[in-house]
Amino acid sequence: MKRSARTVRTVVTALATAATLAVTGCSALGGGEEADLQIYTARHYDLEEAFAAFTDETGISVEFLSGDDAELLERLKAEGDSTPADIFMTVDAGMLWNAAEQGVLEPVSSDVLDAAVPEDLRDPDGQWYGLAMRARTVVYDPESVDPADIDAVDTYEALGDPQWAGRVCMRDETASYTQSLVASLIDLHGREKALEIVEGWVANDVQIMSNDVELLEAIDAGGCDIGISNHYYLARMLEEDPDFDVELFWASQEGDGTHVNISGAGLVEGTESAPEAQQLLEWLATDGQSAFVDANHELPVNPEVEPEPLVASFGEFDRMPVDAQAYGALNSDAVELLDEAGYR
Structure with missing residues (x-):
């Protein structure tokens, strides 16, 4: 009853x-x-x-x-x-x-x-x-990013490459999306390597955004050239404005798969x-x-x-296996790592 x-x-x-x-x-x-x-x-x-x-x-x-x-x-x-x-x-x-x-x-x-x-x-x-x-992957400005350069971004680590200095924007450290991505990197590569990856982003003077919509709008407006976003935020923007000038790239297709x-x-x-x-x-x-x-x-x-159909137009991709236990058990480690790396 x-x-x-x-x-x-x-x-x-x-x-x-x-x-x-x-x-x-x-x-x-x-x-x-x-x-x-x-x-x-x-x-x-x-x-x-x-x-x-x-x-x-x-x-x-x-x-x-x-x-x-x-x-x-x-x-x-x-x-x-x-x-x-x-x-x-x-x-x-x-x-x-x-x-x-x-x-x-x-x-x-x-x-x-x-x-x-x-x-x-x-x-x-x-x-x-x-x-x-929801896939968390690379988004970029096709007007300012060379196709050869975007093809080289096959891992999340690659956004720490010096060629992206001053050009990267990402979500803030309090977002569960950010924390789970970093937890997955700790699970895949170990804490030391994951710290190195995040420190690479920070070294490139990453711009921290409060949400994915702000991030995508910044790329469209030329405030940054490349970033990481959930795929559906871009789909929403394109549904509202088919001329919205941001494109999606499935990350890590030669590696662990898109997160x-x-x-x-x-x-x-x-x-x-x-x-x-x-x-x-x-x-x-x-x-x-x-x-x-x-x-x-x-x-x-x-x-x-x-x-x-709109999501299907992004193309097929290989995804990273989801390890819910890692995302949950390593969440506090991810938060500490982000803080240690100066990601804020």
Whole structure:
């Protein structure tokens, strides 16, 4: 039986006040009716359309509470057995691993999910599943970067080459995207080599941007020539303005592959709506995969689902395997490394 609406409102209000979390409640319903599923989500992209389609197909209604993933995880831990949440959804593989480690997720046994989601994009014990991929790769100004030079950027390390001095812009050190990229470099190359790579970026007088949109606009305006961004931000800009003068290059195709991260979800431990929550995850990974990823130009995790046309126009690429444990366990090391390298 679903928790009462009164219980949901009481718990959410009390804990929001105590923890002062910046979260926003939204619903795929209307009129204040209680939903069948409650989702805590750090994902802010076009949820209403996908969840409304799920409700239309299944009759299962969905309500979601949006916020920062770390804050939402702390909220789940604080609420414990009283949480109204049925699903925890986040935008970082390391955070999914961390949630599983802290015991807030409930294992799922699903042949549907195991078939739809590649092995490295899901927890081996079924505690979480990736549902969308975002590639973090090289973006550049085609007017100021010679084609021969961009072809030479086959690793993230190459942006520390002296030819890029004063020409590179990147995301700030507090972004989970930056931290997970650096954690993956530590995992692949060891701490000493990863530090050397980041120090190379810093030595090139890297310009630090507060978000990927600002970074892409700086490249388009000539403020820098090359940088690293999630692919879907560029797709958004091109959708709004086909003449936006920034191009994408798939990094490290001769090496470890382009770094990717995932948006994914798991069932909250103790949910009273486990069958419905599992049904939603299965739908998002199969029939609803395009509805979930296309509006934000993300990449489907399901290899049977084609990317939407604009993303497909970027071309195929080899991706770096996702190691959620490394992204999560090495996150603090990545933060310390960035600080030690003077990346700020």
